[in-house]
Amino acid sequence: MKTNVGSLDRLIRLFLASALFYLGLFSYSGSALGIGLVVAGGVLLVTALVGFCGLYRLLGIHTNQPTSNFRKT
Template sequence: MKTNVGSIDRLIRLLLALVLFYLGLFLYSGSTLGIGLVVAGGVLLVTALIGFCGLYRLLGIHTNQISEQL
């Protein structure tokens, strides 16, 4: 699995995950919306940590700066 998420994209995903966790756990806790926000934050957190996004792969998007040579 090659990384396809760049460092700026990873930072944005991490910050957005923290915001979604806060909203889901504190402001909308116990509701369906809160659970959805926590799940979305979890997905963003995982993709930020591992540097791979499956949706980016399907769409052919690469935000990392490393040029891939085959």
């Protein structure tokens, strides 16, 4: 599994995951919306930590920058 999520994208996902967790656990706790927010936050958290997004793969999106093994002189 290759990474297709860049570092800025990961940071944004972590921020959104924490916001969704907060809303799901405190503002909408005990409701279906709260559960949905927690699940969405969990998906964002996992994709941010792993660096791979299945939806990005299906759509052909890569936000990471390819690395080269060659040294520029």
